[in-house]
Amino acid sequence: MRPHAAPARQLTVVPVALVLLLANAGIEAAAAQGPPTATPDTSCSSCTEWNRPHGPVKVFGNTYYVGTDGLSALLVTSPEGHVLIDGALPESAPQIQANITALGFRVQDVKVILNSHAHFDHAGGLAALQQATGAPVVASFRSAPWIRAGTPQRDDPQYGTIRGYPPVRRVREMADGDTVRVGPLRLVMTLTPGHTPGGTTWRWQSCDGSRCLWLVYADSFTPLSAPAFRYTANREYADGPTDFPRSVERWRTMPCDLLITPHPMGSNLWARVQGSAPLVDPGACRDYAGKAALSWKNRLDTEAKER
Numbered sequence: 001m002r003p004h005a006a007p008a009r010q011l012t013v014v015p016v017a018l019v020l021l022l023a024n025a026g027i028e029a030a031a032a033q034g035p036p037t038a039t040p041d042t043s044c045s046s047c048t049e050w051n052r053p054h055g056p057v058k059v060f061g062n063t064y065y066v067g068t069d070g071l072s073a074l075l076v077t078s079p080e081g082h083v084l085i086d087g088a089l090p091e092s093a094p095q096i097q098a099n100i101t102a103l104g105f106r107v108q109d110v111k112v113i114l115n116s117h118a119h120f121d122h123a124g125g126l127a128a129l130q131q132a133t134g135a136p137v138v139a140s141f142r143s144a145p146w147i148r149a150g151t152p153q154r155d156d157p158q159y160g161t162i163r164g165y166p167p168v169r170r171v172r173e174m175a176d177g178d179t180v181r182v183g184p185l186r187l188v189m190t191l192t193p194g195h196t197p198g199g200t201t202w203r204w205q206s207c208d209g210s211r212c213l214w215l216v217y218a219d220s221f222t223p224l225s226a227p228a229f230r231y232t233a234n235r236e237y238a239d240g241p242t243d244f245p246r247s248v249e250r251w252r253t254m255p256c257d258l259l260i261t262p263h264p265m266g267s268n269l270w271a272r273v274q275g276s277a278p279l280v281d282p283g284a285c286r287d288y289a290g291k292a293a294l295s296w297k298n299r300l301d302t303e304a305k306e307r
């Protein structure tokens with residue numbers, strides 16, 4: 001059975017003619033001992049650094065980086081409206097809006113906002129960005145309850161160690177293989193759980209003249225958790241331990257020419273846009289999958305030693 005498949009459906013998002021059609025279906029540190037754990041840190045010691053301003057960057061074709069120095073937000077543009085991906089921290093929203101405006105685009109022309117995973121450092125700014133744009137937020141059906149509530153969910157591996165964020169009112173749920181359509185734009189959702197139960201990877205094609213590439217916004221893969229959580233023992237975590245290898249396989253095999261991650265340093269983005277590393281690399285997602293597989297193996301080894 002295909003994982004996480006949902007019944008075929010068509011969803012119309014009011015008031016604009018945006019139709020969501022079913023198409024087919026961390027950077028965090030590890031503890032020295034025991035499984036990698038998240039330090040209870042509701043004050044977020046990294047947030048100031050993550051939220052340092054960064055000017056907007058044209059990545060390729062109609063895809064622009066509009067996030068902060070340490071947290072990604074992407075704008076994919078079209079003459080019929082734009083797609084914004086991720087909202088970073090609550091305090092990042094004004095920067096993201098300013099970056100969109102600095103590029104010459106109108107914030108009000110953002111027709112839909114997508115999410116990678118439902119943690120405060122990627123979904124925290126969604127409520128403010130929704131207010132500024134009037135756009136619905138789209139998330140996986142397993143991230144949506146988190147984002148609507150703004151409070152951590154029990155099936156999150158880091159439950160109990162991470163903070164909440166402003167709740168988001170209009171959150172549309174999508175499933176594996178669904179496509180978000182805005183004008184000519186087509187962005188495909190792939191569920192890649194592991195770091196969170198609802199982790200989502202987005203991919204789309206951008207063209208620069210006649211050269212068209214697959215861009216992939218691959219979600220975080222760090223198997224980081226609260227101290228008591230064990231992937232190998234957790235039955236509430238979707239399909240439990242089988243989730244992670246399935247995500248690795250999906251990253252390894254999906255069409256991918258240009259990789260971007262929710263933390264830009266996770267894909268060495270700044271060196272790549274500055275030209276000191278290749279921006280385009282058809283092997284990037286395969287390499288990313290390899291790193292994810294290694295972190296998963298280490299996690300399993302650590303949990304096995306405890307038995």
Ligand SMILES: [Zn+2]
Pocket residue numbers: 026117119195220
């Ligand atoms: Zn996270």
